Amino acid sequence: MQSIRAICGLLAIHLLWTVVDSSASAQEAPALGYVFPPVVNAGSTAKVQLGGYDFTSDMQYFVHDQRVKLTTDGKPGRFFVPPPPYWFGPRGMTGAFPIPREIAAELQVPSDAAPGLVKWQVANANGTSGAGVFYVSDITEIVEKRWRDEPQVLDQLPIGVSGRVRKISEVDRYQFKVPKLSVVHIELMARQLGSNFHAAIEVLDSSGNKVADVADTEGIDCKLMMVADPKEQYTVRIYDVDFRGNRAFVYRLSIDNRPKCVGTFPSRPKHGVTQKVKFIIPQVLITNRQIVLENILRDVTFPADKNVQRFNYQFKSGSFEIPVSFRMGDLDEFPEVKRKPEQPPAVYPVPKAIVGTIKPGSMLDRYRFEAKKGETWSVQLESLAETTRLDLALEVLDTEGKMVANNDDLPGTLDAGLTFNAKADGHYTCVVRETSGNPGSDTARYRLAISQPKPDYKLTTIQAPKVDIGGKVNLAVKVQRVAGHTAEIQLRVEGLPEGVTVPDDIKIAEKKTSFNIPITVAADAASGAALIRVIGTSKVREQTVERVATVPLTGNLCPQHPDDNTTNSILFNVTMKPPILVKIVDKDRQRVVSRGTTYPCPILIERTDDCAGPIHLRMAGKQSRHRQGIFSPTIEVAADQTDVLFPIFMPEWLATDRTTRMVVQGVAEVKDPKGNVRQLTKKGDARITMILEGALMKIGHFASELTVKPGESFEIPLTLLRSSEFRKPAKIELLVPDELKGILKAEVHQLPAGNPDVQFKVSTTNNPKLEGDWKLTIKATCIQNGKWNVVSQTDVPVRFIK
Template structure:
């Protein structure tokens, strides 16, 4: 789900440097450590250059600050005590340009820093208390970071790395739990995308090693472990429960209903959590360990039922469309069955989301008609997606059946999914291929906007740009986006200015058609998230 533009952008104003310093735009590609506990401060450094003059900082939501120190390469990251947990996107900018967005986590657990040297079994860094988040870096190729934790017999340890899926690092991590002399007891790779997670129950009391290393997320010809300044990670270590996902897996909007957290490890009954919406993004106020990226929970305005055991064997659960149902393929080979009433000619959007929430389910969805015959079986929405999303016209009046299962007949308590069935409605989406631009005074800037028209949407779309200064003018290469022709799929916004002083402004690109108002989103480097808080830097002309 895209992070939205904040009406009141949060700016941290940094000190100026003398005008004679060679100017350069910020080129920050990572922040280490990549998080801070709410109510605390931590000293951070950057991967890449902060730029000259010293940049200012924009945050996707309030409650967090980042300020320079008296040391050129160190800044202080602070989260307010009431800052909600989760990802905050940060952008650095100065008069020369702006960086891409970089994420930091606001957490609720104690956090410590990895301390070198800890690259051999004998050098393992002792972790004194759990739960904790360890902020580390695999500084160079061949590096293995080792940590020592003490467990009682029968105690269960969960270790989970956060790196590639949310921080956008080049790291394909591996986790091991080993004996003090290095005998590997359990290993995991690629549990949540490229990030590893494992659960281990101690058979004897005493110290155990937790070891982290990585391969490059984009494979190359090397056969050594990978590392570098960008191999930043957050390692969660806990002997208690960890929030894996919620039931439902969708957030009711505009008034969120409580969500029941589903935990791994030792999971006693717990009170439901009510999400907080911050500018159309869900924040889950959980005070305990969690691996759920709550900002990826979709907002929906229809019913969010939960899978129920059938009243009678082999009787599919009755659904009322529209709805988004949360279910689980709870055991290997399980097939979940549902039924709904449909009318001839009715067009429905049918979707199954699982990997979106880091569920291991490789979903298969089957649709059967009133005559019991298979209408469609769908697996994977594309080459890089294991989830499902398609439109289907119903051929007759009657009762239809849906089946959800795993492609390889796997199953378990983490195999959660969100099944959506809703009428297809003509509509449109907008996107751009970057989240920031630089406009030189006196030279026009063209911004291509891609238009995805859905379910036969044929209305004209009128565009506008919010956030521009009064002395900037916006024109369209095409006056309108029509249903036919080249402008149906894309338009070019042309922005010009005669401004003589530099300026940085957040932007929203908006398309309007009747009562529909859609905001364009752009990609964030290294992650699957997209954002509607776009950015424009105006620089002096040559």
């Protein structure tokens, strides 16, 4: 069985080759990376940063929960090139992360919003993004804030912490205590937020002993529960299992010492019933300080409205309330009947849902039911959808023990499901297999639902269709006809923007399973995006039934249910063709560049007649072999200018045994037929390829062990070696860490040509924050050919003592 991590790895490789092998000069749609902080409290307005790639300032913003308001000034900030440290050697050849920019925004969430994930998208005249994700919370939330690498102390529980693993080998640490002996639930949400990393959690006690840990090797995020002692101070460590780091690796850590419901029976109650519900609550057994699962019964009345798919209930016991969210169902549920291995499987009346667990020593369960020849049966096996951690596979065997159908993973989830037709009368056996190695607990449960589908139909289509102004596109709609449904389906499209039309009479003929809706955009239509819906109307058992087409909407990398990554809203976009070509001079040539220098790449710009203004050249957000901190500023190309030198800075630490490449992007402003100014992007027609040779300048220090008291000044002996072509003074400066700004400083020093040595003076204030070991970075800059920066840096270790 493939894990989600393995599937995502294969997908990442495919996407990487798609980037590498696709046309280098494609028009780039914006892409979303993250929201930070990724959590907003219900009933609040939060300031956040929207991180993404190939942003423009004319983007439109769409939140898929209409009650949530997103506002922004729309101005993307600087590029966040990943800082040191970097991988070298074999790991330095891994795929490059995209380079984000951020837009300041506010998210306003209503007070009645339930905890959960919310998705959003952006669009501009170049295309439409996939989905981004943020979380709505109902507990106290804070943002990580620590001094250097010291653990951040959490003063209260429960609490949620928004953080990110920014750099390679970074380990984030948090400390907490509990007021009394209790069960503590620790959960890290990362992949659910779209962060493509696999987290590990370790919990240490006051003596540094590991008391609990979990690693996300399956790509389904991390959670654990443990017994916490009030005499201990616990440290939680968070890192990527491969010790990667990136600005987009955002997460939400929650630590909760309140009683929590980890399961219910029934797990999916039926609409309109009042019944006893078993709530499973972990408790601490005082005699041995182990976790036991307490079953508490309550009478619960569930809503009769079948449009209610989620029912939120407040479980009350003593002085505490526990929020429980039920996903509604339509089948009676029964607990499994456990049999001895030598006994045949129990026969269950169907349709029915069975809730079971796989006990230690047994990696499978069997269930038998009776079916008649010609009947169609649906079998759904869910574990992650029930918030447990199993990885399940499903088989159906006929009366002779031969397999008639099987399924491992449904799309986007580790759950399984299938439909089969019975070929003969008799008993059929469902075999439930577990492959994750996590059985053995009442919290590791699954739900097996066996039912006969009723006549119905489902419509699906694609997300984010786009068409240029004056163009046409066919929107492909597919129909899944269930249990013999064959009737004609009348279609309509709601929400189309002005100037966009479809024919008056569109329908899927009897027994047909697909139809292309022709969409036409007028030549004078505005460029812009809108959320639309495709709605079908058809006869089902003599009743007129409407169904709204569902479309995929990813963003959540580990959905607990396949429906978590679908929506009824289609983001339709009217786009424009870019009016420029960006041509790399000698695009097939490898350029030999010295480390630490700026390479001015010659580029030619071609414009169409409707592009009369300046354009801007910048780094593309998505690079294929951008490595180890190479960087380019955004430059303006005047309206009458056709050729330009695009500067690419190549840091001195770049490896010399491979090429480094840069993808450049042009941005032009053009008015659409309604006079709206749109920013259109065009990538260069090739990647700029560079291979490195030795540096032209190198700064070094000869300080031995520098030990300084806060408030004292000290000198660092430096030597600067440089090429004879540099005849002007070199600028020597101290790069002060953000934590030490205002605490230490040094004057910028101009070192004349021909003079390699300097005593560089640093002043400090008497501030206890200085105490400890620091690495101070000193930077030397020369100018090459009167214009381009040449840079070298050295790190000087300094110990500050009382």
